[in-house]
Amino acid sequence: MNVFVVYCHPNKDSFTHMIFGRFTEGLRDGGHTVTVSDLYGMDFRTDLTEEEYLRETHYRSDLPLSEDVLLEQRKIEAADGIAFVYPVFWTEAPAKLVGWFDRVWSCGFAYADCNMKQLKKALFLASAGKTMESLIETGNLRAMETVMLGDRINERAAEKRMVVFDGISHYDEELLQRMKPQHLETAYKLGLEF
Numbered sequence: 001m002n003v004f005v006v007y008c009h010p011n012k013d014s015f016t017h018m019i020f021g022r023f024t025e026g027l028r029d030g031g032h033t034v035t036v037s038d039l040y041g042m043d044f045r046t047d048l049t050e051e052e053y054l055r056e057t058h059y060r061s062d063l064p065l066s067e068d069v070l071l072e073q074r075k076i077e078a079a080d081g082i083a084f085v086y087p088v089f090w091t092e093a094p095a096k097l098v099g100w101f102d103r104v105w106s107c108g109f110a111y112a113d114c115n116m117k118q119l120k121k122a123l124f125l126a127s128a129g130k131t132m133e134s135l136i137e138t139g140n141l142r143a144m145e146t147v148m149l150g151d152r153i154n155e156r157a158a159e160k161r162m163v164v165f166d167g168i169s170h171y172d173e174e175l176l177q178r179m180k181p182q183h184l185e186t187a188y189k190l191g192l193e194f
């Protein structure tokens, strides 16, 4: 498959960057073709301009889109599947990835006369400081799945899944070191079997 990977983390020494590395290694070993948008690396603009806001809220799909948005949409059109690799920030993705959706999921492409192709698969790989037990107990896992899989992907992919790599926090170094190897192995397998 042609897989478009949207990677979003500000730090190359992070665990999320390691997940990104192992996942894309798995994709390549699995014979997949990989295209990457490194949102911090490319300094993707994520705030809507006033014109962009008006275009979206007035359903003016006839108005032009910025070249950086069109570039992202072309990567989606050329892909069979999409994957997002990011850390959980306040039970969401970093603002940079949220803003990517604000701009790339545009009127006439992702909604209202939706022209976006249906992808075969959408996969979210999110690293979280909290434990899985806590994410489930608080309802935060369900909230993240509802927003990402239910709203942002919805019917835009035939198959959709979120995998959370939990317990990744310097608050508990012992837990972090214990969880790392199994999470990295999972990321590699998710790439291999995409």
Ligand SMILES: Cc1cc2nc3c(=O)[nH]c(=O)nc-3n(C[C@H](O)[C@H](O)[C@H](O)COP(=O)(O)O)c2cc1C
Pocket (backbone or CB within 6 Å): 009, 013, 014, 015, 016, 017, 087, 088, 089, 090, 091, 092, 127, 128, 129, 130, 131, 168, 169
């Ligand atoms: C601004 C901010 C908000 C965060 N919010 C959450 C959160 O809501 N839930 C959570 O489990 N972890 C949260 N974390 C922890 C990150 O998810 C953590 O950085 C992540 O597990 C990945 O580690 P890494 O930065 O080394 O890749 C937050 C971290 C930051 C910097």
